[in-house]
Amino acid sequence: MDTIKELVFLHQIVAPCHLAMLAESMGMKARVISHVNELDLTDSGNSFYLVSQHGAALDNQGIPRIVTRLVPHVPVAIYQVETGSIALESLLMMGVRGVLYADQRMDLLLTGLRKMLSDELWFDRPMMSRMLRQLVQKMEGNTPISAYNLMMLQALTKRERTIVQMVGSGARNKEIADRLCISEHTVKAHLSSIFRKTQSRNRVELLRWAQFHYSHFNLVS
Numbered sequence: 001m002d003t004i005k006e007l008v009f010l011h012q013i014v015a016p017c018h019l020a021m022l023a024e025s026m027g028m029k030a031r032v033i034s035h036v037n038e039l040d041l042t043d044s045g046n047s048f049y050l051v052s053q054h055g056a057a058l059d060n061q062g063i064p065r066i067v068t069r070l071v072p073h074v075p076v077a078i079y080q081v082e083t084g085s086i087a088l089e090s091l092l093m094m095g096v097r098g099v100l101y102a103d104q105r106m107d108l109l110l111t112g113l114r115k116m117l118s119d120e121l122w123f124d125r126p127m128m129s130r131m132l133r134q135l136v137q138k139m140e141g142n143t144p145i146s147a148y149n150l151m152m153l154q155a156l157t158k159r160e161r162t163i164v165q166m167v168g169s170g171a172r173n174k175e176i177a178d179r180l181c182i183s184e185h186t187v188k189a190h191l192s193s194i195f196r197k198t199q200s201r202n203r204v205e206l207l208r209w210a211q212f213h214y215s216h217f218n219l220v221s
Helices: 018-025 066-070 088-094 106-117 125-139 147-154 158-168 173-180 184-198 203-219
Strands: 006-010 030-033 047-052 076-081 099-101
Touching: 006 018, 018 030, 018 106, 047 066, 066 076, 066 088, 088 125, 088 203, 099 106, 158 173, 158 184, 158 203, 173 184, 184 203
Parallel strands: 006 030, 006 047, 047 076, 076 099
Antiparallel strands: none
16 A cells, blocks of 8 residues: 555544544544545545544445445545444455444554554454355355466465465464564565465455455465
């Protein structure tokens, strides 16, 4: 991800946007807008958009409707989310970068914000693991491997395939480094190579790539 220069908060309630204040305490430039009509995607630049669930027009899955418009153009996360009120799997498939909950401690909000700005996904681990298992079960035995798919998988080294699986299960760079006994710098180098080989621009696109190819990994190990 290119360096983020500004955080744009779509905050459609009267209460102050405490997350924007928190972001500014990190030294980030933050801008708060109170209505979707103020959005200007023609001048989004290197901006990261955060949409509050509170006060937003929601679809039947609890997702702010504006998110569908934003995701194709800019990185997006949802904040002030009530636990159990939103379809996390749908958010992930849409390309949303993560979720920050209304009842989370400030230190967790700060950690989540930093991770997303570092191009990491911020969803809870059980959900990501569950989703990946469901996709593997759905695909296993149903999709014959093509010559192209085999070529794509063989382009990845065994270590890179391991890292793809770990990313798919929700592991962060530090966790991957610790589990593989390598440095975080080496993990980032592997990820750069993986992104290039899979033609993925970020972890969201890599996860989509893995969803299609994951059930074939054992064939080329």
